[in-house]
Amino acid sequence: MSAGGRASLWRVSLLCRCPRCGQGPLYQGLLTIRARCPVCGLDLTGNDAADGAVVAVTLVLGTLLVVLAFIVEFTVAPPLWVHALLWPAIGTPLAVIMIRPAKAFLVAQQYRNRPDQMGQS
Ligand SMILES: [Zn+2]
Numbered sequence: 001m002s003a004g005g006r007a008s009l010w011r012v013s014l015l016c017r018c019p020r021c022g023q024g025p026l027y028q029g030l031l032t033i034r035a036r037c038p039v040c041g042l043d044l045t046g047n048d049a050a051d052g053a054v055v056a057v058t059l060v061l062g063t064l065l066v067v068l069a070f071i072v073e074f075t076v077a078p079p080l081w082v083h084a085l086l087w088p089a090i091g092t093p094l095a096v097i098m099i100r101p102a103k104a105f106l107v108a109q110q111y112r113n114r115p116d117q118m119g120q121s
Pocket of ligand 1: 018019020021022023024037038039040041042
């Protein structure tokens with residue numbers, strides 16, 4: 001934890017940790033944010049990450065996958081069913097892997113910029 005009661009923004013985002021102590025896990029399950037940090041007790045119910053991370057990841061990952069699909073189509077030209085199986089199989093786990101740190105980043109940014117909404121003043 002750095003001075004001022006805030007952990008490094010990039011560290012808490014990439015490791016999906018509490019924005020205050022940097023130790024407690026942010027998620028309970030796959031993408032559900034805990035109500036309270038089990039280490040420092042920070043109230044996380046006021047987080048407002050909403051769909052921001054999902055939209056950003058969808059735009060970036062969707063663009064990347066479409067470009068890759070075109071490359072595969074024009075170089076290998078597989079049957080259509082290969083595309084139908086391949087891209088969801090790649091895109092779904094990648095989306096979850098990317099959404100977790102993106103959502104943690106938004107929660108950490110809210111903690112830094114609007115601490116009154118997360119039980120801080
Ligand atoms: Zn904490």
